Amino acid sequence: MADLLLLQADDAEELAGAGEADSEAGQSGPRPSVSVQDLRLKFPGDTPMLFRDLSFQASAGEKVLLLGPSGCGKSTLLQVLSGMIPRVIEIPMKCSEQIIPASWAYVFQDPDTQFCMPFVDEELAFVLENLQVARDDMAGRMKDALDAVGLQLPELHTPISSLSQGMKQRLALASALLLEPEVLFLDEPSALLDPEGRKQIWEAVRSVSADRTLVIVEHRIEEILHDVNRVILFGPDGEIVGEGRPEEVFIKYRKELQQYGIWHPGVWEDYRAAASERSAVSRGFSSVSEGPAVGVNPGAGESPVLALSQFQVLRKQRPVVTVEEASLYPGDFTAVIGHNGAGKSSLLLGLMGLLPCTGDYRLGGEPVVFGKKRRERKMREHALRRIGFVFQNPELQFVSETVLDEVLYSLVVDGRSQEEAIQEAHECLAHFGLSGMEGRHPYQLSMGQKRRLSVATAMVRKPEVLLLDEPTFGQDARNTFGILELCQELVQAGTAILMVTHEMDIAQQVAREIWEIGEGRLLSRRKPEVDR
Amino acid sequence: MSIWGMDRRTWLHRANPVIKLAVLLLLFTMTVLTHDIDFVIYQAVIFTICLVLLCGLKMWKILLFALPFLIAFVSSSSTMMLFGRGETIWWEWGLLRVSEESFYRGLHLGFKGIAFAAEGLLFVTTTSSVDLFYGLMQKLKLAPKFAYSFMASIRLLPMVWEEFLIRRQALQVRGCPPLRGVRGMIKRVGMYAVPLLAQSIRRAHRVAAAMEAEQFNGEHGRGRTYYYESRYSVYDLLIVILLTLAAAAAYMCASWYPWFGIGDVRFD
Numbered sequence: 001m002a003d004l005l006l007l008q009a010d011d012a013e014e015l016a017g018a019g020e021a022d023s024e025a026g027q028s029g030p031r032p033s034v035s036v037q038d039l040r041l042k043f044p045g046d047t048p049m050l051f052r053d054l055s056f057q058a059s060a061g062e063k064v065l066l067l068g069p070s071g072c073g074k075s076t077l078l079q080v081l082s083g084m085i086p087r088v089i090e091i092p093m094k095c096s097e098q099i100i101p102a103s104w105a106y107v108f109q110d111p112d113t114q115f116c117m118p119f120v121d122e123e124l125a126f127v128l129e130n131l132q133v134a135r136d137d138m139a140g141r142m143k144d145a146l147d148a149v150g151l152q153l154p155e156l157h158t159p160i161s162s163l164s165q166g167m168k169q170r171l172a173l174a175s176a177l178l179l180e181p182e183v184l185f186l187d188e189p190s191a192l193l194d195p196e197g198r199k200q201i202w203e204a205v206r207s208v209s210a211d212r213t214l215v216i217v218e219h220r221i222e223e224i225l226h227d228v229n230r231v232i233l234f235g236p237d238g239e240i241v242g243e244g245r246p247e248e249v250f251i252k253y254r255k256e257l258q259q260y261g262i263w264h265p266g267v268w269e270d271y272r273a274a275a276s277e278r279s280a281v282s283r284g285f286s287s288v289s290e291g292p293a294v295g296v297n298p299g300a301g302e303s304p305v306l307a308l309s310q311f312q313v314l315r316k317q318r319p320v321v322t323v324e325e326a327s328l329y330p331g332d333f334t335a336v337i338g339h340n341g342a343g344k345s346s347l348l349l350g351l352m353g354l355l356p357c358t359g360d361y362r363l364g365g366e367p368v369v370f371g372k373k374r375r376e377r378k379m380r381e382h383a384l385r386r387i388g389f390v391f392q393n394p395e396l397q398f399v400s401e402t403v404l405d406e407v408l409y410s411l412v413v414d415g416r417s418q419e420e421a422i423q424e425a426h427e428c429l430a431h432f433g434l435s436g437m438e439g440r441h442p443y444q445l446s447m448g449q450k451r452r453l454s455v456a457t458a459m460v461r462k463p464e465v466l467l468l469d470e471p472t473f474g475q476d477a478r479n480t481f482g483i484l485e486l487c488q489e490l491v492q493a494g495t496a497i498l499m500v501t502h503e504m505d506i507a508q509q510v511a512r513e514i515w516e517i518g519e520g521r522l523l524s525r526r527k528p529e530v531d532r
Numbered sequence: 533m534s535i536w537g538m539d540r541r542t543w544l545h546r547a548n549p550v551i552k553l554a555v556l557l558l559l560f561t562m563t564v565l566t567h568d569i570d571f572v573i574y575q576a577v578i579f580t581i582c583l584v585l586l587c588g589l590k591m592w593k594i595l596l597f598a599l600p601f602l603i604a605f606v607s608s609s610s611t612m613m614l615f616g617r618g619e620t621i622w623w624e625w626g627l628l629r630v631s632e633e634s635f636y637r638g639l640h641l642g643f644k645g646i647a648f649a650a651e652g653l654l655f656v657t658t659t660s661s662v663d664l665f666y667g668l669m670q671k672l673k674l675a676p677k678f679a680y681s682f683m684a685s686i687r688l689l690p691m692v693w694e695e696f697l698i699r700r701q702a703l704q705v706r707g708c709p710p711l712r713g714v715r716g717m718i719k720r721v722g723m724y725a726v727p728l729l730a731q732s733i734r735r736a737h738r739v740a741a742a743m744e745a746e747q748f749n750g751e752h753g754r755g756r757t758y759y760y761e762s763r764y765s766v767y768d769l770l771i772v773i774l775l776t777l778a779a780a781a782a783y784m785c786a787s788w789y790p791w792f793g794i795g796d797v798r799f800d
Contacts (some may be wrong), residue, residue: 395731
């Protein structure tokens with residue numbers, strides 16, 4: 001494998017400094033339980049080298065957190081440390097020395113793609129079979145592992161599909177424990193979980209980590225910060241910028257953390273400071289720090305752009321969510337919160353006309369009629385043009401081969417002429433920071449760009465209301481704040497935004513109103529508690 | 533998933549899937565090689581009875597599963613009747629020619645389809661994929677890498693379906709007009725296939741990495757222990773006897789009480 005990589009000798013000298021700093025830091029422990037020296041790695045193709053002479057080691061029992069911007073190679077490093085690269089995933093790499101732990105286990109990011117069997121016991125048995133454990137010992141060891149991660153199930157033979165995402169991640173941790181690992185690699189195990197699940201998975205990790213070495217990659221760090229001994233900060237080019245005890249790193253490298261868009265304890269304060277500075281400079285008033293800016297006072301004779309009264313969304317002819325009375329005014333920024341399965345997404349789908357509904361639903365004064373007749377459908381489609389919708393996974397809503405066509409499509413469907421549409425599409429792409437990408441395939445964009453494009457396709461039609469389904473889910477701080485800034489801009493231009501989110505922080509910090517959904521109905525509408 | 537769940541457990545559920553598979557493959561071969569219309573009709577009837585009695589599903593579910601096969605029966609037999617060759621012409625209109633020979637052959641083809649369906653459903657409705665692959669690994673030494681990749685991919689199917697539904701909604705939201713005609717159909721397939729494939733390939737890659745991380749060695753199953761032991765039992769013998777008897781009964785009914793009595797339906 002190593003011969004595949006041809007390097008120039010002077011490459012090595014460039015980063016010699018980083019290597020030295022590393023070996024000093026690594027001497028703290030008695031014996032490294034996992035290490036790699038002078039690692040070089042490059043993905044096939046024209047991409048630049050991901051790592052140049054990177055060295056890393058962790059001593060036995062140490063808990064190390066790797067931080068860095070998206071795409072800096074943290075996950076790749078975990079795979080190298082565990083030996084998955086190049087043994088399983090064939091990527092050219094080279095290093096001068098490596099210690100692969102005698103026993104290790106891995107927990108990945110996506111709760112849905114870590115299992116190969118349909119039932120909990122079968123999945124755990126898969127690991128035990130791999131270890132050639134005798135059948136009679138299996139049930140006992142499964143129970144122990146599930147107890148260790150605090151996963152209480154009525155019986156072992158439970159379908160994995162009936163577990164919540166958070167429970168699935170704890171199951172993944174349980175199957176990792178069956179390997180009796182000396183080193184545990186955690187690759188953003190809580191990135192795709194709601195706050196509840198996130199809390200539980202880290203509690204579980206804490207309770208099993210006593211004398212194990214932990215190497216963690218994670219971008220949401222509030223829950224684990226107090227349990228790690230060392231934080232290593234990576235730069236965007238895969239180099240180590242700095243390392244040390246957590247409290248030191250967060251003070252010393254605050255500027256870098258801010259610049260790379262990494263979650264850190266003061267991230268919201270920084271965001272607010274930056275936001276008020278920006279809007280003070282560019283617009284002469286501050287939307288975030290001084291509260292309501294435009295259109296939030298409905299008293300001034302302004303009419304709601306979206307009004308609901310005794311509105312019900314149905315699935316299989318049963319109401320799944322009921323809204324007695326609610327409305328959105330131009331320039332409103334409303335967050336919809338609630339537990340998993342409370343009906344947040346159903347509400348959005350209902351508002352978008354994708355699920356059958358009953359009750360009174362008006363968009364800009366125009367009633368949205370329900371019903372399946374052709375005339376009713378036409379009327380509904382006409383009314384719904386006032387709404388734009390952004391799905392959680394941007395890829396599933398792309399319909400064209402290039403970024404420009406993607407935006408054009410929305411305009412052409414609306415009946416705009418070709419020349420006019422091209423002009424507008426270019427303007428729109430420029431506005432969303434996608435100039436120069438017009439000819440690319442939407443799938444070739446980065447995560448943040450894909451998200452911006454999906455918002456652009458909805459916004460180019462200039463809808464009065466924008467519905468967003470968890471747009472910040474699984475995104476790093478940079479993307480999250482990018483999306484939120486975008487929303488702020490749209491709100492200031494008079495668009496009403498309704499955003500489903502799991503993140504209380506977002507709801508509290510940026511929304512002007514919070515709708516809480518639970519028990520199948522809109523429980524409360526309130527102003528955020530944070531004084532701004 | 534509830535639609536696939538069994539409503540009661542029968543002998544067939546208890547039998548070893550490997551034995552069941554072997555017996556049913558033999559039955560398949562028998563049905564393929566049958567050219568006597570009476571024998572095929574009795575096979576269709578008797579195996580359908582077996583299906584109703586042994587599959588452990590409620591009647592409406594059986595009818596639901598049988599629906600596509602009834603459509604296949606109508607389409608395949610009517611095509612053969614209308615366009616098949618034959619000498620004794622009963623009715624002729626343009627290209628359509630129904631002859632005595634083609635009529636019987638059409639009927640034969642249709643019933644063959646039903647017999648296949650009944651045999652296939654007997655297996656599918658009473659065997660879980662996990663049981664089957666555990667059986668194949670232990671009894672026929674199937675390499676674990678094949679068995680587990682199949683089981684893993686079955687787990688991924690519902691996710692693809694879910695994404696299909698989201699994609700449909702997304703296309704509706706984007707305002708994709710309904711595409712008409714063959715061209716529209718092809719375009720529509722592409723609009724679903726590309727994003728769904730892209731997601732599925734990534735997902736499959738992640739599952740594979742996770743399985744390797746759990747120390748899975750797919751190459752050989754030597755020394756591998758198994759959570760579910762695949763055993764032979766008295767039910768296997770029962771099933772072999774029962775299904776052999778069913779086949780024998782069909783054969784005897786065909787020779788004692790033939791409906792048509794025309795023997796081989798092939799055209800020579």
